[in-house]
Amino acid sequence: MSLTIAHLHETLKSRLPQFSERLFGQAGDTFVGGWEKYLFDTPHGWWTTPNREFPDRGHSSQPARSMKACIEKATHYIDIVTMDEPTGDFRKDVEDGLIALAVSGRPVTVRFLLGRQAGGPNLHTWMMLKQLADRIRQAKPRASQLNVYLAQFRWESASWNHAKLIAIDGCVLITGGHNMWDGHYLAKNPVFDISMRFDGGIARGGHRFADALWNFVRANNRRPPGGATYSNYLNPELKIDESAPPPRSESFEAVTADTSTDVDSHFPALWVASPGWGVYTTPRVLEGAMMIALVEGLKQAKQSCKMSLQDLGSPHMSAVDFKTWRPRDYPFDLIGCGGSWFILPLIDNFAEFLHKNTSATLEIILSAPTGGAHSYGHGVKLQTILNLLSQRMNAQFQTSKNHALKILNERVFLKTIAFSDGREAWHDGTKKDNHAKFWILDNKICHVGSENCYPYVQRLGQAALQEFGVIGEFPPSVRDMVMEGYYNHASRHGVRTDAKLADLTW
Incomplete structure (x- = not known):
C-alpha cells in the first residue's frame, strides 16, 4: 500500500461503505493556480514584520475579496456554509457579490447556512435578508432572478455547523479554517489561518454536503422555543418568508472541464466531511x-x-x-x-x-x-x-x-x-x-x-x-x-x- 489519494479513497469506502458521495468523494480534475487567487493564508506576508509595524487594518483582505470575485461570476447555484453571522468586510464583500448577481439578471439560487454554537443567542436571519434586500433595491436591478435562502443550523446543544465552504456551479470551491468574522481576521491582532480555492469536480462535494445539511433544515424547520434550526427565503421580488429551499437538482453538475488549464496540472483530491449529530440517521453515523x-x-x-x-x-x-x-x-x-x-x-x-x-x-x-x-x-x-x-x-x-x-x-x-x-x-x-x-x-x-x-x-x-x-x-x-x-x-x-x-x- 502507498500514500495516495486512491488508497485513502478505498479506505473510506471500506470504512464508510454507505456514505460515498455523502461524506466523501473523489475528483481527478482538481486545479489550483497561483497564490493570489487560490491560497488564502492570513495575515499573508507579515511573518517577518516587527510587531510594532503591524497595521490594524488592510493586512488580510484577500479572502473576502476573493469570495466576492467568485460569487459574482456564478451562473446557477451557490452554497455558502459557515459558522455564525458574517461581519464587517466579510459580510459586505459577500453581499456585494450577491448584489452583482441580482443586477446581472442571471437566475442564481443561493443557499446560505450558518451554524450557531449552543449557548449563543439565535441569529436574526429575517433581518439579515431584509438588510440584503435593502442594498439590492439601492442597486436598482432591472430584472433580478436571485433567490436567497438563509438558515440557522443547530442540533439541540451538542451539534452545530462548523464547516466553512463556498461551492459555486459545481466547479469552484473555497474551503478552510476561516470564519467570516471581521474582528478576528481583518482587524487588530488577527488570527492566523488558511483556506484555499480548488477548481474542478471537487466543488460538487461542497454542494452534496450542503444538501445533507439542508435536508436537516427542511425536516427541523422550527424557530425557538420549539427548535434551533430555521430558515428564511428572499425571492427575486425581495419579499421574505420562512420557507426552505426544495431539494437541489444536480443537473448543472455535468460541467465542462476548464480547457484554459493544463491537464497535466490537474491532480486527484478527496472532499471529506463529518456529519455531526442528527444529519444522517438512516443509517446513523458520526465518524x-x-x-x-x-x-x-x-x-x-x-x-x-x-x-x-x-x-x-x-x-x-x-x-x-x-x-x-x-x-x-x-x-x-x-x-x-x-x-x-x-x-x-x-x-x-x-x-x-x-x-x-x-x-x-x-x-x-x-x-x-x-x-x-x-x-x-x-x-x-x-x-x-x-x-x-x-x-x-x-x-x-x-x-x-x-x-x-x-x-x-x-x-x-x-x-x-x-x-x-x-x-x-x-x-x-x-x-x-x-x-x-x-x-x-x-x-x-x-x-x-x-x-x-x-x-x-x-x-x-x-x-x-x-x-x-x-x-x-x-x-x-x-x-x-x-x-x-x-x-x-x-x-x-x-x-x-x-x-x-x-x-x-x-
Whole structure:
C-alpha cells in the first residue's frame, strides 16, 4: 500500500461503505493556480514584520475579496456554509457579490447556512435578508432572478455547523479554517489561518454536503422555543418568508472541464466531511472522513508529518491522566492527559509513525496555550503533549523514557506560532492565535479544511460538529506554493518547546 489519494479513497469506502458521495468523494480534475487567487493564508506576508509595524487594518483582505470575485461570476447555484453571522468586510464583500448577481439578471439560487454554537443567542436571519434586500433595491436591478435562502443550523446543544465552504456551479470551491468574522481576521491582532480555492469536480462535494445539511433544515424547520434550526427565503421580488429551499437538482453538475488549464496540472483530491449529530440517521453515523483518512495516512507515511493546528487537546478540562474514555456514541476513543482529552487513535498513530520510521519527523505548530488575543488556545501545555506521546510509545512499543526523550528532542518539533523575532506576543502583550486545520504527509498529501484535531469535549459531554475539507495529492507546483507561501514561514518563525526527562511522568 502507498500514500495516495486512491488508497485513502478505498479506505473510506471500506470504512464508510454507505456514505460515498455523502461524506466523501473523489475528483481527478482538481486545479489550483497561483497564490493570489487560490491560497488564502492570513495575515499573508507579515511573518517577518516587527510587531510594532503591524497595521490594524488592510493586512488580510484577500479572502473576502476573493469570495466576492467568485460569487459574482456564478451562473446557477451557490452554497455558502459557515459558522455564525458574517461581519464587517466579510459580510459586505459577500453581499456585494450577491448584489452583482441580482443586477446581472442571471437566475442564481443561493443557499446560505450558518451554524450557531449552543449557548449563543439565535441569529436574526429575517433581518439579515431584509438588510440584503435593502442594498439590492439601492442597486436598482432591472430584472433580478436571485433567490436567497438563509438558515440557522443547530442540533439541540451538542451539534452545530462548523464547516466553512463556498461551492459555486459545481466547479469552484473555497474551503478552510476561516470564519467570516471581521474582528478576528481583518482587524487588530488577527488570527492566523488558511483556506484555499480548488477548481474542478471537487466543488460538487461542497454542494452534496450542503444538501445533507439542508435536508436537516427542511425536516427541523422550527424557530425557538420549539427548535434551533430555521430558515428564511428572499425571492427575486425581495419579499421574505420562512420557507426552505426544495431539494437541489444536480443537473448543472455535468460541467465542462476548464480547457484554459493544463491537464497535466490537474491532480486527484478527496472532499471529506463529518456529519455531526442528527444529519444522517438512516443509517446513523458520526465518524468523520477526515480523521479516518489522516489516521490511515499516518500508517502509510514514511518521512514527515507537518501540521498547523489550533490545538490538540480539548477545550474543557478533566482530572484523569492516561485514562481512556469512549463518550456516548462517539466514534473514537479519547485519552486524558494533563487535564485535557485527546483523540487516542491520532496520538497512537503519531507514536507508531515515529517508531517504525526511524528518521521520520513530526512537526506541529499550535496557538499560544493561554493569553491569546482571541483565546483560541485551550491551555494545553506543549510539555503535556510531549509527555502523552512518550507514554503512548511506551504503551505500544515498550519504549524507555530515555529513548522516548531522544526521539522527542531529535524528531518531534512542537511549536507555538510567532513572528520572526521569536516573540509570541503582539505589541499590546496578547499572544498569537492559530486557527488553521492544515496538515501534509510526506510533502505530498495535504489537507485544508474546518475540522480540528482535538475532541470537542464540553462540560456536559461530547459535541460532534459538522465539518468539511479537501485532501489533495498535490503536484510539485501546488505543494511548493503552499509550503513556501504559508507553512515554511510558520515553521521558521515558530517557537519550539523541548522535552525534559522530568516532563515524562508515566
